[in-house]
Structures are given as structure tokens and as C-alpha cells.
């Protein structure tokens with residue numbers, strides 16, 4: 001399988017590169033030119049396409065011939081960064097490719113998620129801070145996911161809980177809705193978030209699902 005990882009140089013991205021290589025996949029990674037050196041540990045084992053991950057021409061080139069695309073959606077700035085990344089993947093991935101996107105629990109597909117007061121406060125704070133500083137735009141990630149949900153592609157939107165570093169605890173569990181008691185811990189190791197993203201490429205039960213995940217040990 002040939003997979004493209006968009007946002008490959010980030011923390012989640014590098015874990016996904018490692019998992020994909022471990023599975024024997026051919027890997028193409030997109031990252032900002034200034035971050036290419038962060039992929040040095042994988043030199044010779046993957047192809048790097050330097051460029052903005054929201055640049056449709058860059059994405060088009062990178063996803064060409066790929067059976068799967070793993071896209072890290074991050075709502076940087078106020079210029080629709082995440083929505084442009086998502087749209088480029090939807091537009092240019094080859095027909096039938098598996099598309100797997102990352103985001104957080106705050107994204108809801110059907111409005112059936114149940115959020116604690118603390119999660120609602122966190123989102124409100126992030127939205128307020130983003131408006132004040134211009135550094136992030138939570139609504140951009142919401143727009144990105146809406147585009148994915150409305151597309152007729154073979155997508156999965158993986159909704160991550162709060163993340164920790166540390167050794168793998170195995171494949172995270174998932175539920176359709178935040179608020180399910182099984183998700184109570186609200187913690188996942190980043191390495192396992194990446195494992196779930198990569199495993200989703202070959203898990204057809206996750207097609208057109210938006211799994212909310214937590215670490216395998218709950």
C-alpha cells in the first residue's frame with residue numbers, strides 16, 4: 001500500500017510515519033520546507049514533498065497514486081488552513097482511496113456527543129484565545145470536518161482525546177459518541193493515536209465513521 005501523510009513532520013505525523021513503515025507501506029510525507037529535517041531519521045525510507053500542507057498543488061502532487069491518505073488537521077492562523085487541507089485531499093486523492101483525518105473530541109458529526117462542562121469550557125477558551133491572538137481558529141477545524149463528512153469519499157475522522165507522550169498501550173478503543181462511559185479517562189498516548197490512524201486505513205468498519213478514541217487501558 002502507498003500512503004501519503006500530510007503533516008508528517010509533526011508529533012503525530014512522525015509516529016504515523018513509523019507505524020506506516022513498520023507495516024511495510026510505501027510512504028510519502030508532506031511538511032513545511034523548514035521542517036523537512038525533522039524527518040531525517042526516516043531518510044531513504046520515505047519520500048518527502050516539502051510545501052504548505054494546505055497548498056492544493058502540493059497536496060495534489062503528494063497524493064498522486066496513493067491508496068491511503070492520513071491528514072493531520074490543525075487549525076493554524078485565520079486563513080482556513082485546516083479546511084483548505086481537507087478540501088485538497090477530498091479533491092485530489094485518487095477515487096476509492098482511504099482518507100483518514102485527525103482532530104479532537106470537540107468535533108461532532110451528528111450533534112449526539114455529550115460534553116462535560118470542563119470540555120465545553122476548554123473549547124470556549126481555545127476559541128476566545130484564538131480570536132485574540134490570531135494563532136488558531138477552532139471553527140476552521142469544524143469547517144474542515146464538515147467538508148469531509150459531506151464528501152462522498154471513503155473517509156474516517158479520528159477524534160483524539162487529551163494526549164500524552166509515553167510508550168504504547170496498544171490500539172485505543174473507540175465509541176461513536178463523546179460522553180460514552182467507556183471514554184471516561186479522556187487520555188490517549190500520542191503514539192497510539194497514530195497507531196489508530198494507520199490501522200484505520202485497512203479497517204473498512206471505520207469507513208464514514210468519526211470514532212472518538214481513548215487509550216487501550218482506559
Ligand SMILES: NC(=O)c1ccc[n+]([C@@H]2O[C@H](COP(=O)([O-])OP(=O)(O)OC[C@H]3O[C@@H](n4cnc5c(N)ncnc54)[C@H](OP(=O)(O)O)[C@@H]3O)[C@@H](O)[C@H]2O)c1
Nearest residue numbers: 007009010011012032035073074076102103104160161163
Ligand atoms: N494536542 C492535543 O492534546 C490534541 C488532543 C486531541 C486531538 N489532537 C489532534 O491531534 C492532531 C495532532 O495534534 P498535535 O498537537 O499532536 O500536533 P502535531 O502532531 O505536532 O502537529 C502539528 C502540525 O502542525 C504543523 N504546524 C505547526 N505550526 C504551524 C504553523 N504555524 N503553520 C502551519 N503548520 C504548523 C506542524 O508542522 P511542522 O512540523 O512543520 O511544525 C505539524 O504538522 C491534530 O489533528 C489535533 O487536532 C491533539
